[in-house]
Amino acid sequence: MLRIDGCIDELRKAVREIRNGGAGIGLVPTMGYLHEGHLSLVRKSRAENTATIVSIFVNPTQFGPNEDFDAYPRDLERDTRLLEKEGVDVAFCPAPGDLYTADHSTFVTEEAVSRDLCGASRPGHFRGVCTIVLKLFNIVGPDRAYFGEKDFQQLQVIRRMVRDLNLPVQIRGCPIVREPDGLALSSRNVYLSASERQAALALNLSLKKAREQFCSGEKSAAVLVESVRKELEKEETLRVEYVELRDAADLSLTSKVEKPVVLALAVRVGKTRLIDNTILNEVSS
Amino acid sequence: MLRIDGCIDELRKAVREIRNGGAGIGLVPTMGYLHEGHLSLVRKSRAENTATIVSIFVNPTQFGPNEDFDAYPRDLERDTRLLEKEGVDVAFCPAPGDLYTADHSTFVTEEAVSRDLCGASRPGHFRGVCTIVLKLFNIVGPDRAYFGEKDFQQLQVIRRMVRDLNLPVQIRGCPIVREPDGLALSSRNVYLSASERQAALALNLSLKKAREQFCSGEKSAAVLVESVRKELEKEETLRVEYVELRDAADLSLTSKVEKPVVLALAVRVGKTRLIDNTILNEVSS
Numbered sequence: 001m002l003r004i005d006g007c008i009d010e011l012r013k014a015v016r017e018i019r020n021g022g023a024g025i026g027l028v029p030t031m032g033y034l035h036e037g038h039l040s041l042v043r044k045s046r047a048e049n050t051a052t053i054v055s056i057f058v059n060p061t062q063f064g065p066n067e068d069f070d071a072y073p074r075d076l077e078r079d080t081r082l083l084e085k086e087g088v089d090v091a092f093c094p095a096p097g098d099l100y101t102a103d104h105s106t107f108v109t110e111e112a113v114s115r116d117l118c119g120a121s122r123p124g125h126f127r128g129v130c131t132i133v134l135k136l137f138n139i140v141g142p143d144r145a146y147f148g149e150k151d152f153q154q155l156q157v158i159r160r161m162v163r164d165l166n167l168p169v170q171i172r173g174c175p176i177v178r179e180p181d182g183l184a185l186s187s188r189n190v191y192l193s194a195s196e197r198q199a200a201l202a203l204n205l206s207l208k209k210a211r212e213q214f215c216s217g218e219k220s221a222a223v224l225v226e227s228v229r230k231e232l233e234k235e236e237t238l239r240v241e242y243v244e245l246r247d248a249a250d251l252s253l254t255s256k257v258e259k260p261v262v263l264a265l266a267v268r269v270g271k272t273r274l275i276d277n278t279i280l281n282e283v284s285s
Numbered sequence: 286m287l288r289i290d291g292c293i294d295e296l297r298k299a300v301r302e303i304r305n306g307g308a309g310i311g312l313v314p315t316m317g318y319l320h321e322g323h324l325s326l327v328r329k330s331r332a333e334n335t336a337t338i339v340s341i342f343v344n345p346t347q348f349g350p351n352e353d354f355d356a357y358p359r360d361l362e363r364d365t366r367l368l369e370k371e372g373v374d375v376a377f378c379p380a381p382g383d384l385y386t387a388d389h390s391t392f393v394t395e396e397a398v399s400r401d402l403c404g405a406s407r408p409g410h411f412r413g414v415c416t417i418v419l420k421l422f423n424i425v426g427p428d429r430a431y432f433g434e435k436d437f438q439q440l441q442v443i444r445r446m447v448r449d450l451n452l453p454v455q456i457r458g459c460p461i462v463r464e465p466d467g468l469a470l471s472s473r474n475v476y477l478s479a480s481e482r483q484a485a486l487a488l489n490l491s492l493k494k495a496r497e498q499f500c501s502g503e504k505s506a507a508v509l510v511e512s513v514r515k516e517l518e519k520e521e522t523l524r525v526e527y528v529e530l531r532d533a534a535d536l537s538l539t540s541k542v543e544k545p546v547v548l549a550l551a552v553r554v555g556k557t558r559l560i561d562n563t564i565l566n567e568v569s570s
Contacts, residue, residue, distance in 0.1 A: 008451065099451075103535070105397035106415070106449035112390035130391070131450075138451040164391035165416075166293065166384075166423040250388070 001084045003091045006098035008139055014090055015053070015140055023050035027142035027169075029133060032056040032093075033073040033187040034082050037177040041146040042086045044174055048144060051089040055136055060096050061107075062128030073190050092140070099135060107131045110164075113251050114157045117264060118275065121241055129154055130161050137169055144170045148177075150184050152262050152277045156251055176276075178204065184276045191272040199235045200269050203276040206231030210263055214280050219257045221245040224280075228265060241266040241273070248279055257281050286369045288376045291383035293424055299375055300338070300425055308335035312427035312454075314418060317341035317378075318358040318472040319367050322462040326431040327371045329459055333429060336374040340421055345381050346392075347413030358475050377425070384420060392416050395449075398536050399442045402549060403560065406526055414439055415446050422454055429455045433462075435469050437547050437562045441536055461561075463489065469561045476557040484520045485554050488561040491516030495548055499565050504542045506530040509565075513550060526551040526558070533564055542566050 004011045018025060026045030030038050034056075045052040056079055063069035076093060083091050107127050114126035137145065147155045155173045162171055177185045182204035183197070192200060206228040213227055228243045246252065248260040257280055264277035289296045303310060311330030315323050319341075330337040341364055348354035361378060368376050392412050399411035422430065432440045440458045447456055462470045467489035468482070477485060491513040498512055513528045531537065533545040542565055549562035 012453075101448070103397065104449050106393065106395045106446045108391065108393055108450075110391045112388065135449075135451045138453060141453070161391045163386070164389050164420075165393075166420045168297075168423060168426070 001080075001088050001091060003080055003093060006094040008094070008098065011090070011092050011139060018051045018089065019141075021050070024143045025049055025140065026052045027136065027140050027145045028052065028054045029136050029145065029147075030054060030056055031058045031072065031187065032079050033075055033190070034079045035177075035185045035187065037148050037150060037185040039082065039086060040177050041148060041174050042083070042088060044172065045144065045146050046087060048172070052087075053090040053092060053140055053142065054083050054088050055092040055094075055140075057092075057094055057099065057132070057136075059099075059128060059132040061100070061131060062125050064122055064124060067122070068188075068191075071191075073187055099132070108134050108161060108165075110157050110161050113160045114153070116251065117153050117242060117244055117246070118266060119153065119157075121266065126154070126157050130157065133158055134161065134165070134167075137167060142169055144172055146172050146174060148175075149173050149277070149279075150176045150186065150275065152264060152279075153251060156249070160250075182208070184274075186274065188272055188274065192269060196237060196269045196272065199237045200274055202232050202235045202238060203265065203267060203274060207263060207265070207276060207278040211278055211280065214257060221255050221257065221261075224257070224263060228263065232265070232267060237269060239268040241268060245280075248282075286365075286373050286376060288365055288378060291379040293379070293383065296375070296377050296424060303336045303374065304426075306335070309428045310334055310425065311337045312421065312425050312430045313337065313339045314421050314430065314432070315339060315341055316343045316357065316472065317364050318360055318475070319364045320462075320470045320472065322433050322435060322459075322470040324367065324371060325462050326433060326459050327368065327373060329457065330429065330431050331372060333457070337372075338375040338377060338425055338427065339368050339373050340377040340379075340425075342377075342379055342384065342417070342421075344384075344413060344417040346385070346416060347410050349407055349409060352407070353473075353476075356476075358472055384417070393419050393446060393450075395442050395446050398445045399438070401536065402438050402527060402529055402531070403551060404438065404442075406551065411439070411442050415442065418443055419446065419450070419452075422452060427454055429457055431457050431459060433460075434458050434562070434564075435461045435471065435560065437549060437564075438536060441534070445535075467493070469559075471559065473557055473559065477554060481522065481554045481557065484522045485559055487517050487520045487523060488550060488552060488559060492548060492550070492561060492563040496563055496565065499542060506540050506542065506546075509542070509548060513548065517550070517552060522554060524553040526553060530565075533567075 026049035028041045108130035109127050159171050210224045210227045225243050243265045245263050247254045248262045260281050266275045311334035313326045393415035394412050444456050495509045495512045510528050528550045530548050532539050533547045545566050551560045
């Protein structure tokens with residue numbers, strides 16, 4: 001595996017050489033501190049492309065001023081070993097100064113899919129996400145790019161951006177990977193104390209319960225949302241930020257499960273913000 | 286010449302075929318109603334690339350609600366003949382519906398270079414420009430793209446966008462083309478009555494006079510701007526929108542001509558808005 005620690009020209013040169021071999025290129029953009037969720041994206045990319053490039057970059061522009069940019073966990077050496085073992089072709093590990101000049105002034109905003117849910121509680125977050133993802137697409141020029149469904153709104157915002165800006169890349173979403181006890185994998189799980197970790201199980205449990213209700217015939221958004229909220233509120237250490245049922249494609253409001261929908265939630269467990277979701281009424285593919 | 290009237294897939298296919306021949310591709314984005322200024326861009330692209338693609342698209346998102354989108358002059362058949370004669374390889378002539386879905390929600394904003402001058406008088410204009418230019422870049426994938434220096438702020442905003450978003454395209458600016466009497470070519474000149482056309486000569490004359498003062502040693506921005514303004518105000522039918530002297534690279538305020546600067550103006554002649562500029566203290570290349 002080639003590891004490139006910041007030089008964009010060096011990365012472009014590596015990509016050109018890969019391209020000259022006629023390869024399809026898969027890109028897995030990450031913020032590092034890799035877990036099995038990330039590795040599932042890597043494996044899917046490896047299966048679908050002749051070369052896989054993983055970027056590791058904790059992107060400052062997607063963190064708010066009071067968010068955890070400085071505290072966000074980092075372990076580049078461990079990440080590199082994991083990617084090496086997975087057979088990744090190139091790990092691209094830039095520093096903020098490699099990707100942003102001091103007078104950077106261009107941003108990509110998505111104004112519909114990104115507006116509510118995490119967009120409402122994290123102003124500027126998706127502007128930062130769209131901007132960095134577009135930059136990485138322009139640097140790497142991948143044929144396919146891989147994103148986890150845990151960040152479901154992010155996935156759909158990126159799909160919308162790709163459609164609206166006519167980007168020549170295929171976006172591939174990959175299912176949430178969970179711990180054996182159901183907690184969705186997240187680099188931020190490392191922040192949790194033992195008791196917070198225990199309380200956080202309510203996220204998946206509440207979604208599972210609502211899914212069962214849906215499978216038993218419940219189609220009302222209000223009833224399903226209320227069911228999730230009640231389950232979450234049983235845990236006194238959780239503070240609910242939102243629970244919403246939305247159209248899965250454009251995240252618009254929906255009162256009844258008719259098309260595919262996402263049941264999504266964000267909570268705070270102590271100082272840690274966690275998200276989770278489940279898709280209901282999915283079109284089987 | 287291949288003319289493609291809107292189908293993006295068809296254009297991509299044509300570009301792929303050109304690419305397979307190993308060609309360098311030049312893109313000249315235009316709003317049509319072509320004049321010698323546009324054709325100078327085409328000729329430069331033809332000289333520097335093995336294939337030249339010209340887009341003709343009056344982009345609705347860069348016009349304000351009270352601007353001249355509907356009235357903007359169009360003559361696609363004449364444009365096509367001109368491009369054919371110039372040896373252009375592909376003319377891409379989409380309709381708004383080919384490039385924008387009804388729920389288009391992603392935009393590119395540049396927040397420094399685009400802020401003042403035309404950006405101040407035309408809110409949203411450069412957002413529309415950046416968005417459509419990025420879309421065209423993503424559709425065509427050119428090696429080089431050509432823009433006239435008459436729209437000097439546009440040129441520098443696009444350069445900034447390309448730098449900030451790591452776009453793999455080289456931006457080439459081309460000098461203003463003028464009528465024999467000095468009026469800068471613009472598709473909007475067609476709006477002018479005979480007397481307005483006469484009054485509009487003051488734009489170039491005022492800039493020429495300031496240039497002479499600069500060449501005689503005048504370095505003060507205030508003096509040069511005031512000189513232009515006075516010349517313009519001699520013409521009673523002109524209303525000055527702005528006269529500014531700015532750093533040529535980032536359009537920041539500057540009180541003295543030390544680095545290369547642009548002396549830029551916008552005026553209204555009757556209902557028609559015209560712009561012109563001149564670069565002072567240019568680094569000879």
